[in-house]
Amino acid sequence: MNQPFTVTTITTNELGISIFLDINFEVQQRGGLFLTEQIASKNFRIRKSDIGYTTDFHLSGDATFIIIQKGSLKIELQNGDFKIFSSGDFFIAKDNLPSTIVFDNKIHGHKASVIGNEVLQAIHIKL
Template sequence: MISIPTLTVNEGFVTVFSEEDFPQHARGGMNLTERIDALNLRIRTSEVGYESDWHVAGDPTLILVQSGILRIALRNGEHKNFGTGSMFIAKDYLPEHISFDTEKHGHCAKVVGNEPLLAVHIKLEQI
């Protein structure tokens, strides 16, 4: 079993950290998950000091950090740093009938440390 840190929403559509588990099966000396389909991928770079506004991911996206450190912060003050070699899934969202509340919803991201960010974004599905 491999667990991947995940940004999701609670029943009030407030972004929270959780873990998503993916069962693995032994195959020819490897441990593999079942096939995970994806829609597209993008390669991202962000300079040291980059900061996003508060937002939700929308479509579930797997982020693979190749170099640098990306800090993801939540409204409750909790944050996690994702550095070189780490990954997480961002899948916090709002249904169409709920407007984004700038005091309640989403997460923000910041590149911290002394190294620019290089990451791969893989869109897993479209909501």
């Protein structure tokens, strides 16, 4: 039961292109719990987005741990890869560019859209 906690993450590769990457967080048993080490956070927000909400390609800015409470969110990369996150799912968005690369919404970033027939409700925790 002492297996790592795997979190899907939107990050950037060495060219500044957004990619999906699974990141493992090691856990330790403490009594009947399996916990990761503390992960520092800055703040959290509660989000709602209407059915049909969509964005253009963008970067995450600050790293954010997102927990979907209700509804479904599709995250799509420039190469057409996508993942759908629904109630109970979570992910980290932390794709960003070094200051030497200028953002181009035809090359960089990811886009998000609420899919299905339910309003999206999520918690954003800034890391």
